[in-house]
Amino acid sequence: MTVLRTALDPATPEYAANRAALLDQLAALDAEQARAVAGGGPKYVDRHHDRGKLLVRERIELLLDPGSHFLELGTLAAWGSDYTVGASVVCGIGVVNGVECLINGSDPTVRGGASNPYTLKKTLRANEIALENRLPVIGLTESGGADLPTQKDIFIPGGRMFRDLTRLSAAGIPTIALVFGNSTAGGAYIPGMSDHVVMIKERSKVFLAGPPLVKMATGEDADDEALGGADLHARHSGLADHYAEDEHDAIRIGRQIVGRLNWRKQGAAPRPAPAEPRHDPDELLGLVPTDPKTPFDPREVVARIVDGSDFDEFKPLYGTSLVTGWASLHGYPIGVLANARGVLFSEEAQKAAQFIQLANRADTPLLFLQNTTGYMVGAEYERHGIIKHGAQMINAVSNSTVPHLTVTMGASYGAGNYGMCGRAYGPRFLFTWPNARSAVMGPAQLAGVLSIVARQAAAARGQDYDEAADTQMREYVEAQIEQESAAMFLSGMGYDDGIIDPRDTRTVLGIALSAIHSGPIAGATGYGVFRL
Missing domain, CATH: 3.90.226.10 (2-enoyl-CoA Hydratase; Chain A, domain 1)
Known part of the structure; x- marks a missing residue:
């Protein structure tokens, strides 16, 4: 065996300083990840629970095999932007009924689960991971569709979400939609283009246009249930493949669907009983x-x-x-x-x-x-x-x-x-x-390059160079690049x-x-x- 030795000495001051600095960075990371987990905040979390609904991470926890892993992806999406950290969606890889799946769950505590530009970017990346790695996709849907004030950044590229679902299906990768609430407008095509669809009695609402828009467009008066409730889609339209009594029942059915996929990995199995690293x-x-x-x-x-x-x-x-x-x-x-x-x-x-x-x-x-x-x-x-x-x-x-x-x-x-x-x-x-x-x-190199270019430009024009302005520019650029x-x-x-x-x-x-x-x-x- 070619076992690596270590020259690292935990007793040195350098080691202690490095460890303290990284622990500080990890504490800052934990704080930001807590913001993502908090979703829309206590007010909207309480409102959601008061309606008898589970939070998105509670749904995922019930969906996964007990004691199994969940590798969350893109947890800090939208950090530093005007949008809530996490981008109103939770994505990750977890084991469902013995099968590794890509799970994508809307967070309805953040603006009703509406999709903003970062939601779209995160969802498209999740679909890419599923397609490249041949992972069945489970969508936990409860979203009011696009965040309308940002529609210019969502509408045109957003069509790729539906294209991805059909391409996954064409590649033989199963797609499953568990509809926990609204899936409206363009979002209606998510269950429409999924291989398996579960809807919940008096909870799921799937329609291309809600009652206000239908009234404006056609003059027709219709309530949510008549337009796109689970009963309508299970009994009449055929959009729902499974009719659940409540959220827990929908999750049970979702796990059952995965168990019936007859799914097999195509890559080689790992070597048995791998040894842990010899160093801590x-x-x-x-x-x-x-x-x-x-x-x-x-x-x-x-x-x-x-x-x-x-x-x-x-x-x-x-x-x-x-x-x-x-x-x-x-x-x-x-x-x-x-x-x-x-x-x-x-x-x-x-x-x-x-x-x-x-x-x-x-x-x-x-x-x-x-x-x-x-x-x-x-x-x-x-x-x-x-x-x-x-x-x-x-x-x-x-x-x-x-x-x-x-x-x-x-x-x-x-x-x-x-x-x-x-x-x-x-x-x-x-x-x-x-x-x-x-x-x-x-940062220092980039600011220095800009300084050299500016000096050369001033010399070419026969002008004196403003050293004070150069110092100010370098400090500003270094700070900007350090942040970015x-x-x-x-x-x-x-x-x-x-x-x-x-x-x-x-x-x-x-x-x-x-x-x-x-x-x-x-x-x-x-x-x-x-x-x-």
Whole structure:
């Protein structure tokens, strides 16, 4: 066995400072996640309960197998915007009647579950995850449709939600709608385009136009129940496949439907009884330096997340700023690419391209552990081909067809974000640690570039340069980029699938790998032209 040793010393002042700083960041993260869990707040939660209804997370808890996991995705969607944190929808992966499913539940305590632009972005990402990983979809629907003041940002792109449902069905991936309340206007097509539909007596209301709009359009007087109640759809329209007496009965039926799917995973099963890491995952909190410019050895991370801390390193003496090698995680084989000193040189790029090809030849998923400032710049490196070597790595990442998982452990700047499989390169899942930063470059570097350009422009015009204004500009730009590159800001924008506690990395990746293996794992047979 090639078991990794550790050089981490928990007794040092540096370790204590790192741990304290990350715990502070985790406390801030917990506070923001609590806001998402609170939904619309006590007033609307109480109102919902007073009507005899369950909250969305209560519905999910009853739907899941007792004691099973639920990996929530996009918890901080809409953070930093004018909308409620969480974007009025709860998405995640959980086990229902023995089957891993993608669950998407409207939160009716937030503006009646109405969809805003962030709701749409989060839902479309959830559908993408379901399609890529072959996960049955269960929708817990109770929504008044689009948030009308923002219809310009929802209506046209929102049609993709319904397209996704039909494509999932066409791909043989079951879609199930449990309708707990309103599913109106465009939302009526959610049950309309689902494979299985459960409606609840005197609760579910599904219609293209509610009573006020029908009155305006046709002059007809009709109440909710007559227009689109569960009884109408179960007895007359045929839209409801199952008629539930109450919410608990609807959840029971939903679980029963999943149990009858005859669902089988197409990926290989994990190796039995995987060994736990030999080093304590809690020590990850003291590993990450408080200064993001300070590198750390990613082998210390690998040693605390892979089975038995067993890691077979590939090309350990070549391209040493990038660590590559083979391991298993919760019994699933993986290839690991992890940044060691931030900068990617030509050797690292070529090493990565070869390693990615080998992983595809072996049908082995890849895990990217990001902490990179990008590819090296300068005349010497340009002369030795950094552009074409970086392009080889990006070509390999782009055309690799084995599943990719990405964790941003620290920095993710410049084209290093691309080469290490950032969001634009389609990783099956992307998670960040709370200390993570991502931008085109670091705040100080970006402000410095703008300063140099401004100085050159002033000199070209024959003008004196305003040093005081330059100082003010640099401070403003650095503050702006620092804010916009922070983990919570990026998560709020939907650029990851969630911020995770570093200590949970192994568990989160294990759930993700299990979900990935719901579908087949097959490596690429061809790539674009490599400029050699």
